Amino acid sequence: MEQVxxxxxxxxxxxxxxxxxxxxxxxxMIPLLIVFVYSFxxxxxxxGVIWQFTLENLARTFDPLYFSTxxxxxxxxxxxxxxxxxxxxxxxxxxxxRPAHQRNLYVLALMIPFWTNFLIRTYAWLTLxxxxxxxxxxxxxxxxxxxxxxxxFGNDFAIVLGLVYGWLPVMVLPIYAALERLDKSxxxxxxxxxxxxxxxxxxxxxxxxxxxxxxxxxxVFIPSLGAFVTPAILGGGKSLMIGNIIxxxxxxxxxxxxxxxxxxxxxxxMLLATLIYFRWALREGVQP
Amino acid sequence: MNDANRSHDRLARWRASLGGWILSGYGxxxxxxxxxxxxxxxxxxxxxxxxxxxxxxxxxxWYYAMFDDRQIxxxxxxxxxxxxxxxxxxxxxxxxxxxxxxxxxxxxxTAVDSMLYLPVIIPDIAMAIMxxxxxxxxxxxxxxxxxxxxxxxxxxxxxxxxxHVAFNISFVAIVVRAxxxxMDRTxxxxxxxxxxxxxxxxxxxxxxxxxxxxxxxxxxxxTLSLDDFVITFFTSGAxxxxxxxxxxxxxxxxxxxxxxxxxxxxLVVSLSLVFLSIIMRRRGGDDEPxxxxx
Numbered sequence: 001m002e003q004v005x006x007x008x009x010x011x012x013x014x015x016x017x018x019x020x021x022x023x024x025x026x027x028x029m030i031p032l033l034i035v036f037v038y039s040f041x042x043x044x045x046x047x048g049v050i051w052q053f054t055l056e057n058l059a060r061t062f063d064p065l066y067f068s069t070x071x072x073x074x075x076x077x078x079x080x081x082x083x084x085x086x087x088x089x090x091x092x093x094x095x096x097x098r099p100a101h102q103r104n105l106y107v108l109a110l111m112i113p114f115w116t117n118f119l120i121r122t123y124a125w126l127t128l129x130x131x132x133x134x135x136x137x138x139x140x141x142x143x144x145x146x147x148x149x150x151x152x153f154g155n156d157f158a159i160v161l162g163l164v165y166g167w168l169p170v171m172v173l174p175i176y177a178a179l180e181r182l183d184k185s186x187x188x189x190x191x192x193x194x195x196x197x198x199x200x201x202x203x204x205x206x207x208x209x210x211x212x213x214x215x216x217x218x219x220v221f222i223p224s225l226g227a228f229v230t231p232a233i234l235g236g237g238k239s240l241m242i243g244n245i246i247x248x249x250x251x252x253x254x255x256x257x258x259x260x261x262x263x264x265x266x267x268x269x270m271l272l273a274t275l276i277y278f279r280w281a282l283r284e285g286v287q288p
Numbered sequence: 289m290n291d292a293n294r295s296h297d298r299l300a301r302w303r304a305s306l307g308g309w310i311l312s313g314y315g316x317x318x319x320x321x322x323x324x325x326x327x328x329x330x331x332x333x334x335x336x337x338x339x340x341x342x343x344x345x346x347x348x349x350w351y352y353a354m355f356d357d358r359q360i361x362x363x364x365x366x367x368x369x370x371x372x373x374x375x376x377x378x379x380x381x382x383x384x385x386x387x388x389x390x391x392x393x394x395x396x397x398t399a400v401d402s403m404l405y406l407p408v409i410i411p412d413i414a415m416a417i418m419x420x421x422x423x424x425x426x427x428x429x430x431x432x433x434x435x436x437x438x439x440x441x442x443x444x445x446x447x448x449x450x451x452h453v454a455f456n457i458s459f460v461a462i463v464v465r466a467x468x469x470x471m472d473r474t475x476x477x478x479x480x481x482x483x484x485x486x487x488x489x490x491x492x493x494x495x496x497x498x499x500x501x502x503x504x505x506x507x508x509x510x511t512l513s514l515d516d517f518v519i520t521f522f523t524s525g526a527x528x529x530x531x532x533x534x535x536x537x538x539x540x541x542x543x544x545x546x547x548x549x550x551x552x553x554x555l556v557v558s559l560s561l562v563f564l565s566i567i568m569r570r571r572g573g574d575d576e577p578x579x580x581x582x
Binding site: 009010011012013014015016017018019020021023024025027028029030031032034035038048087090091093094095097108109110111112113115116117118119120121123124125126127128130133134135138139165168169197222223225226227228229233243246247250256259260263266267270274 | 303307308311312314315318319321322323325326328329332339340341342380381382384385387388389391392393394395397400403404406407409410411412413414415417418419420421422424425450451453454457461511515517518522532535536539543547548551554555558559561562566
């Protein structure tokens with residue numbers, strides 16, 4: 001046995017990979033396949049399915065009732081990504097301007113909120129944003145700055161704010177990595193050639209940081225589109241996203257095939273985004 | 289240098305320093321945005337009132353209320369047990385697959401590689417419902433593992449343990465692979481030149497050098513398992529709570545400083561784990577900039 005293994009490194013590689021690969025095939029790939037199959041089946045009475053092929057579930061995902069929520073989820077995810085980029089880019093730039101020995105500390109300070117529980121960070125915003133009992137409205141009203149509470153909660157504003165807060169660090173990190181690697185002599189060269197600050201940014205800094213920007217945008221867009229906790233807590237039961245509709249199909253409506261079809265649709269959009277990203281990365285010759 | 293040029297220089301310097309000030313001011317604001325909600329959350333866990341928005345004085349009563357709540361304590365034990373078990377399994381499987389993929393080439397490697405990255409990319413909710421259907425259909429169901437853990441009787445569904453291992457393997461594998469990729473191989477080659485067989489080389493050289501990566505991966509898996517809400521919520525069946533699942537249920541019923549107290553406890557645990565992982569990294573002589581926790 002040992003002789004065989006010693007002479008055959010490929011076999012050794014296979015044996016090392018095998019346990020985890022088998023585990024993931026059974027508990028990840030097969031479930032993924034089942035969701036795919038389920039989205040073509042008819043619903044059973046109390047959850048479950050009837051093994052009868054149908055395209056009705058896929059057709060129903062385009063029903064305006066659901067499709068409008070889906071489109072709004074895409075809109076919220078894009079908005080979250082853009083705002084995170086707008087807030088995150090200058091923050092990443094700020095960190096690169098710090099003295100070298102302090103930068104790791106600033107990055108650590110950025111990641112500490114990210115490592116704390118997402119549910120808790122969302123709950124923190126709930127206590128701040130609630131319409132009548134939230135800290136912001138209570139404080140502003142008692143200070144006499146506003147008379148009626150501001151509509152901060154139970155709408156798209158609250159969801160986008162919660163998502164930006166949750167995912168901002170993963171936008172900043174790749175942009176910071178790209179800016180950090182940037183060759184400072186290129187900026188000096190541009191300045192020697194009398195380029196204005198705006199020109200240096202547009203022609204030198206921005207193009208060179210683009211890989212970080214695209215990577216960060218992917219890391220924010222994907223979880224934002226699949227958000228479940230944020231809309232469930234900050235959407236106040238009204239402002240819902242596709243993740244909540246999917247969960248409703250399983251927990252309340254007992255329409256598993258339709259829930260499967262919706263999550264297939266969601267995964268397809270994410271897969272497309274990832275594919276576009278990898279093709280772009282390949283063309284630009286950057287490491288995805 | 290003429291006067292016009294000099295004043296142009298002064299203007300440019302003035303603009304540069306103004307820009308620096310604005311940037312620094314923005315940096316301060318951005319960090320305030322990140323930290324203020326968490327600080328306020330912690331502050332109101334000590335509020336002597338049911339309100340989480342009006343300060344009424346200092347008390348630690350909410351912490352007493354939390355430790356008196358048997359549901360919360362049980363869910364804390366559940367979380368802890370689940371994290372320990374799923375971390376052990378995921379660390380073993382993840383380390384093995386990392387070694388196989390990084391050190392050997394074989395047919396089907398690309399396929400295994402892409403499969404390993406899927407659980408990281410896929411959103412929680414998709415993985416949650418996928419596993420929910422699977423456990424229902426396969427007949428594995430939501431049978432609990434009845435176990436005594438530090439003298440506490442727990443009933444943890446196998447389905448949740450499996451689900452946690454499924455999302456943790458990939459994270460462990462990524463961390464261990466990163467460590468393997470940057471490891472100096474000359475020591476291993478030296479050992480083999482001195483006629484150590486491959487098992488001995490692995491035991492005495494590779495494994496000790498790899499240890500910081502393995503511990504880093506395990507700590508990440510432990511944290512992810514403790515923090516997970518969505519996948520646990522959907523794969524546990526009825527009646528099983530981890531701390532995040534319990535907190536979600538409490539939030540749905542209404543906001544009280546007791547939730548702030550539980551949140552503060554979870555915060556302290558997460559922070560301790562972060563600092564533990566930083567200490568381990570330092571020990572491993574790893575001064576690379578911090579990534580997403582790995």
